[in-house]
Amino acid sequence: MSASSLSAPSFRAIASSSRRALSARHAFPSTVPRLAKLPTSSGTRDKSAVGVFTPKAAALFAVTGAALFFYFRSEKDKLQEQRRKEKEDQVVGRPQVGGPFTLTDHKGKTFTEKDLLGKWSLIYFGFTNCPDICPEELDKMSAAVEKLDKEYGPIVQPVFISVDPARDSVPQVARYVSEFHPRLVGLTGDYATLKATCKAFRVYFSTPPDAKASDDYLVDHSIFFYFMDPNGQFVDAFGKVSTEEDVVERVKKEIARWEGETGRKV
Numbered sequence: 637m638s639a640s641s642l643s644a645p646s647f648r649a650i651a652s653s654s655r656r657a658l659s660a661r662h663a664f665p666s667t668v669p670r671l672a673k674l675p676t677s678s679g680t681r682d683k684s685a686v687g688v689f690t691p692k693a694a695a696l697f698a699v700t701g702a703a704l705f706f707y708f709r710s711e712k713d714k715l716q717e718q719r720r721k722e723k724e725d726q727v728v729g730r731p732q733v734g735g736p737f738t739l740t741d742h743k744g745k746t747f748t749e750k751d752l753l754g755k756w757s758l759i760y761f762g763f764t765n766c767p768d769i770c771p772e773e774l775d776k777m778s779a780a781v782e783k784l785d786k787e788y789g790p791i792v793q794p795v796f797i798s799v800d801p802a803r804d805s806v807p808q809v810a811r812y813v814s815e816f817h818p819r820l821v822g823l824t825g826d827y828a829t830l831k832a833t834c835k836a837f838r839v840y841f842s843t844p845p846d847a848k849a850s851d852d853y854l855v856d857h858s859i860f861f862y863f864m865d866p867n868g869q870f871v872d873a874f875g876k877v878s879t880e881e882d883v884v885e886r887v888k889k890e891i892a893r894w895e896g897e898t899g900r901k902v
């Protein structure tokens with residue numbers, strides 16, 4: 637059954653067109669004498685043409701029509717959702733930063749990129765033995781999160797990811813993160829896992845693969861933290877030159893833009 641035969645107007649159109657077809661056939665020259673064909677047969681045929689549209693058929697039209705209506709409406713919704721997502725990703729020059737990872741948090745639980753979905757996040761890569769830069773950057777990030785917490789509640793998740801698998805054990809990371817922010821999540825893992833995670837986030841680190849926990853060494857590493865949106869997409873990166881105010885301002889601006897565009901709050 638085609639969609640065009642389902643609406644109420646076509647219902648009538650079919651009836652009248654079949655009537656026209658019948659009368660055309662009547663007008664067509666035939667070897668059968670006219671009188672033999674006419675009065676009764678024409679009457680019964682017309683009746684049978686209209687008779688297809690029983691209450692049962694009408695109900696079927698209504699049900700199919702409703703089904704089509706809901707089908708097209710849901711397709712339209714899907715399309716709109718897709719357009720919205722595309723628009724969200726259309727931040728100029730947004731680089732491909734981040735991706736799937738499976739690490740261990742400072743409480744010993746598995747933590748993946750999915751645990752960050754639905755929240756804004758600030759992700760810093762460093763090591764707990766870092767004498768100066770990491771503490772400074774984490775202080776800055778924590779202070780920014782504290783300010784944002786006051787304004788929005790806990791919608792920005794601060795994260796620390798270790799680049800020193802040999803020395804940054806779970807208890808070591810747990811002690812470290814507690815010095816900065818009560819909600820700071822510290823993540824660690826083995827060398828291969830951390831190296832792969834850092835690669836996904838385009839972070840460089842120099843820790844040798846065969847380093848031992850007892851070794852004394854400094855880790856050369858990229859210094860910035862990433863700002864990710866509630867869909868896990870990269871928004872911006874903050875380096876040493878960014879101040880706490882810069883971070884707060886940038887995050888607030890992005891939250892406003894996102895809420896304005898999506899009509900949703902986190």
Ligand SMILES: [Cu+2]
Nearest residue numbers: 762766769770
């Ligand atoms: Cu450092």
